[in-house]
Amino acid sequence: xxxxxxxxxxxxxxxxxxxxxxxxxxxxxxxxxxxxxxxxxxxxxxxxxxxxxxxxxxxxxxxxxxxxxxxxxxxxxxxxxxxxxxxxxxxxxxxxxxxxxxxxxxxxxxxxxxxxxxxxxxxxxxxxxxxxxxxxxxxxx
Numbered sequence: 001x002x003x004x005x006x007x008x009x010x011x012x013x014x015x016x017x018x019x020x021x022x023x024x025x026x027x028x029x030x031x032x033x034x035x036x037x038x039x040x041x042x043x044x045x046x047x048x049x050x051x052x053x054x055x056x057x058x059x060x061x062x063x064x065x066x067x068x069x070x071x072x073x074x075x076x077x078x079x080x081x082x083x084x085x086x087x088x089x090x091x092x093x094x095x096x097x098x099x100x101x102x103x104x105x106x107x108x109x110x111x112x113x114x115x116x117x118x119x120x121x122x123x124x125x126x127x128x129x130x131x132x133x134x135x136x137x138x139x140x141x
Contacts, residue, residue: 043068
C-alpha cells in the first residue's frame with residue numbers, strides 16, 4: 001500500500017508538479033478518545049429527541065449511547081486537547097505542503113484494543129508546485 005501511495009504521489013511530477021517526501025511525526029492519539037467524543041457529541045446533539053433516535057437507531061449502536069453518561073467533563077477536555085494537538089500538527093504540515101498522504105496502519109484498526117493508546121504515527125507529505133513558489137498543485141497553463 002505504501003508503495004502504491006508513493007507511486008501515485010510521484011505521478012504528479014508528470015504534470016509538472018514538484019513532489020517531496022518528508023517524515024512528519026504526528027502526536028499519539030487514541031482511537032478510543034475519538035470514539036468517546038463522537039458518542040458524546042451525538043448524544044448531546046440528539047438529547048431532546050434521544051428516545052426517538054433510539055427507536056430508529058441501528059440496534060448494535062444502542063449500547064454505545066449509555067457510554068455518554070460515563071465520561072466526565074475532564075475526559076471531554078482531555079479529548080479536545082488531544083484533538084487540538086493533532087490539528088495543530090496537521091496545520092503546520094499544510095503551512096508548507098498542499099497534499100498529505102499517509103501510509104496505512106500496520107494492522108487493521110479493529111485489532112487494536114480500545115483501551116490501548118496508539119503509537120505515534122509518521123506521515124508523508126508532498127510539496128507541490130515549484131520549490132518555494134506557487135500555492136497551486138500544478139503550474140498554470
